[in-house]
Amino acid sequence: MSLFGSSGVRGVVNDGMTPELACRIGMAVGSDAGNVVIGTDSRTSGPMMEAAVSSGLMACGCQVYSCGLVTTPTLAEATRCMDAGVMLTASHNPPEYAGIKLWNPDGMGFSVSQSDKIEQLVSSRKFRLKPWDKVGQRHVLNDVPEMHARRILAGVGKAKLKVVVDCANGPAFNITPIVLQRMGCKVVTINSNPDGHFPGRMPEPTEENLGDLRNAVVSMNADVGIAHDGDADRMVAFDDKGQYLGGDQLLALFAKRYAKKKVVVTVDASMAIDDYVDAKVVRTRVG
Known part of the structure; x- marks a missing residue:
């Protein structure tokens, strides 16, 4: 069995990436962690997958802290004060996909050895399940994006730019425009309504998918355009002339x-x- 790719576990919803698998991954993570933070992107499968992973975590006694709809960098930031973080996202993949990314408190994704251990537990099902009076509880964190924004702003200066931000109908809406505005930028957003059907464009921020952003930058005489993928762990840009700048x-x-x-x-x-x-x-390996 090989669950983990270069950036977590991904698959088509209910065809490979099922709630059963998500619950087993939760039990595998929960067998070695006491406090876990969990977040989702805007995909329609997010609430279902969060419920499944959270159930697995709590079955092993974990305290689960849900921060709701957040970007992957925000989730990684929130993991600093936890034993592990779980981000439910399929990143730039089409809407029928779901995925699970696992994070360490230092902001790094799970290593190969950690991922191998999770795979072995999922396969063997030798989870450390707790009795009824020692199962974990679910808690809600409402201020995670705000805390992330403050941490970013503490390390940057002011900027007087006109910026167009394409949030890809994902969670970028609650971090990127806010940070830029507080830096002093004039911000215009497109595709800033979270929607797991991705009606504005597909989550992959290729030049071909970003025609609306290019047109907005040029027509509005903006200084720069920024586009994210589905979980905002990646960005591309357009300069003031509408020239695409890839990764x-x-x-x-x-x-x-x-x-x-x-x-x-x-x-x-x-x-x-x-x-x-x-x-x-x-140079190092991807992921």
């Missing part, structure tokens, strides 16, 4: 500005980064 181009720009001695990129990142930045480029 590799943005990575090169950020590395050029901030890297002093060394920058780490994934193995699939463009080789152009090596030519563009002055720092040493180190």
